[in-house]
Amino acid sequence: MQKLVIQGGRPLNGEVTISGAKNAALPILMAAILPCETVELHNVPALQDVRTSLKLLGELGIQSEALGPNSYKIHPQGINNHVASYDLVKTMRASILVLGPLLARFGEAQVSLPGGCAIGARPVNLHIEGLRLMGADITVENGYINAKVNGRLRGATVLMDTVSVTGTENLMAAATLADGVTIIENAAREPEVEDLAQFLNDMGADIRGAGTDTITIHGKPALHGGKYSVQPDRIETGTFLVAAMATGGDVTCRNTDPSMLDAVLKKLTEAGAVITKGDDWIRVQANSRPQPVKIITAPHPAFPTDMQAQFCTLNAIADGAGWVSETIFENRFMHVPELRRMGANIELEGNTAISKGVEQLTGAQVMCTDLRASASLVIAGLVAKGETVVERIYHIDRGYEAIEKKLSALGADIKRVS
Numbered sequence: 049m050q051k052l053v054i055q056g057g058r059p060l061n062g063e064v065t066i067s068g069a070k071n072a073a074l075p076i077l078m079a080a081i082l083p084c085e086t087v088e089l090h091n092v093p094a095l096q097d098v099r100t101s102l103k104l105l106g107e108l109g110i111q112s113e114a115l116g117p118n119s120y121k122i123h124p125q126g127i128n129n130h131v132a133s134y135d136l137v138k139t140m141r142a143s144i145l146v147l148g149p150l151l152a153r154f155g156e157a158q159v160s161l162p163g164g165c166a167i168g169a170r171p172v173n174l175h176i177e178g179l180r181l182m183g184a185d186i187t188v189e190n191g192y193i194n195a196k197v198n199g200r201l202r203g204a205t206v207l208m209d210t211v212s213v214t215g216t217e218n219l220m221a222a223a224t225l226a227d228g229v230t231i232i233e234n235a236a237r238e239p240e241v242e243d244l245a246q247f248l249n250d251m252g253a254d255i256r257g258a259g260t261d262t263i264t265i266h267g268k269p270a271l272h273g274g275k276y277s278v279q280p281d282r283i284e285t286g287t288f289l290v291a292a293m294a295t296g297g298d299v300t301c302r303n304t305d306p307s308m309l310d311a312v313l314k315k316l317t318e319a320g321a322v323i324t325k326g327d328d329w330i331r332v333q334a335n336s337r338p339q340p341v342k343i344i345t346a347p348h349p350a351f352p353t354d355m356q357a358q359f360c361t362l363n364a365i366a367d368g369a370g371w372v373s374e375t376i377f378e379n380r381f382m383h384v385p386e387l388r389r390m391g392a393n394i395e396l397e398g399n400t401a402i403s404k405g406v407e408q409l410t411g412a413q414v415m416c417t418d419l420r421a422s423a424s425l426v427i428a429g430l431v432a433k434g435e436t437v438v439e440r441i442y443h444i445d446r447g448y449e450a451i452e453k454k455l456s457a458l459g460a461d462i463k464r465v466s
């Protein structure tokens with residue numbers, strides 16, 4: 049199994065190009081089921097989750113053609129199967145995003161029920177309830193969601209009990225081919241929902257209000273093909289910015305969008321970072337040891353849960369006491385015991401990680417448990433004294449393109465070893 053070996057203590061300096069967003073690319077790839085013509089996608093990040101998505105599309109009879117490392121042609125004309133098997137879904141929960149598009153385009157879908165994962169139970173009841181309101185007949189048996197619809201889905205008003213990102217995306221995508229108007233209330237406002245809506249609108253859908261908590265979709269009989277470029281990854285951007293601040297560095301992220309990162313930039317500024325930005329770049333300069341910050345995760349535009357682990361590492365080396373409260377997932381502090389093994393002084397009280405900053409972390413052998421926990425451990429390794437070996441990096445490969453190459457180019461001593 050591959051590992052990352054890091055010799056800590058080098059500040060990150062220079063420029064890094066941010067990849068396309070995993071959490072936008074995955075729903076867009078799954079929504080490429082909907083059009084009846086070829087779709088060309090650009091700025092698709094080279095990630096394990098993207099390879100899994102292409103494999104899943106392949107199993108549905110949808111061929112993809114690589115035009116380069118980050119560009120694909122997807123040919124939805126060939127769709128001939130409606131089963132998303134357990135083997136693929138268990139490696140990528142986002143596979144649930146085929147449910148809405150398959151039902152809308154094929155009239156039938158059989159999707160393995162995603163289980164819980166390291167960060168929480170993560171049910172999909174809201175996806176199922178919404179599709180039922182749109183006329184789908186859905187049963188859950190033998191670990192599979194079996195969904196059927198007689199003719200087309202029909203427009204409905206769906207009030208989501210909880211803000212759900214993929215729940216909103218599944219219903220919004222399905223509604224583009226429904227008969228009539230669908231209104232999603234209490235919709236997720238994440239930028240990735242907006243990117244999916246923009247993609248679908250470019251393919252002929254009529255979606256209004258994405259990015260607000262009420263999305264209205266006027267269903268169309270068919271969507272056409274076209275070209276689309278995936279938005280930059282705000283979480284990858286935030287991860288590099290925190291890594292720069294933690295190591296006392298000076299890093300500019302290029303090909304990104306500062307407007308998606310307000311809550312993260314606010315906390316970095318509170319931590320003492322000097323932030324400058326333009327339309328598609330952000331520079332962070334660290335002039336001092338980080339100040340501790342207080343964070344409460346919540347749906348966009350508040351502080352993203354996908355950035356809290358990285359800030360746990362920043363707080364771990366801050367000049368004083370800080371805390372991070374997690375309100376989205378019930379078990380998203382698996383990085384804390386690993387950070388403690390590196391000398392961090394962090395206590396868990398319910399859903400809050402309270403840290404007293406230490407002057408120096410020390411290198412250790414640590415284990416990734418989920419994607420962003422992995423990122424927090426890599427950042428800890430970059431600042432720690434001595435060698436850190438990060439194991440189970442298949443988690444990090446799900447969501448960070450060439451992380452060791454990008455960090456090496458910024459001056460880190462980091463190697464992937466088998």
Ligand SMILES: CC(=O)N[C@H]1[C@@H](OP(=O)(O)OP(=O)(O)OC[C@H]2O[C@@H](n3ccc(=O)[nH]c3=O)[C@H](O)[C@@H]2O)O[C@H](CO)[C@@H](O)[C@@H]1O
Binds near residue numbers: 354
């Ligand atoms: C591929 C993707 O985009 N993943 C992101 C997406 O995950 P994902 O879309 O799975 O997360 P949700 O927004 O759905 O989850 C938010 C909360 O709602 C609950 N819930 C959700 C659906 C449902 O049917 N019932 C229910 O109770 C979840 O358990 C969780 O407590 O949003 C999360 C929250 O920003 C991010 O951490 C993930 O990176």
Ligand SMILES: C=C(OP(=O)(O)O)C(=O)O
Binds near residue numbers: 419
């Ligand atoms: C939790 C995440 O992803 P997923 O929903 O794909 O597990 C993440 O991107 O941090």
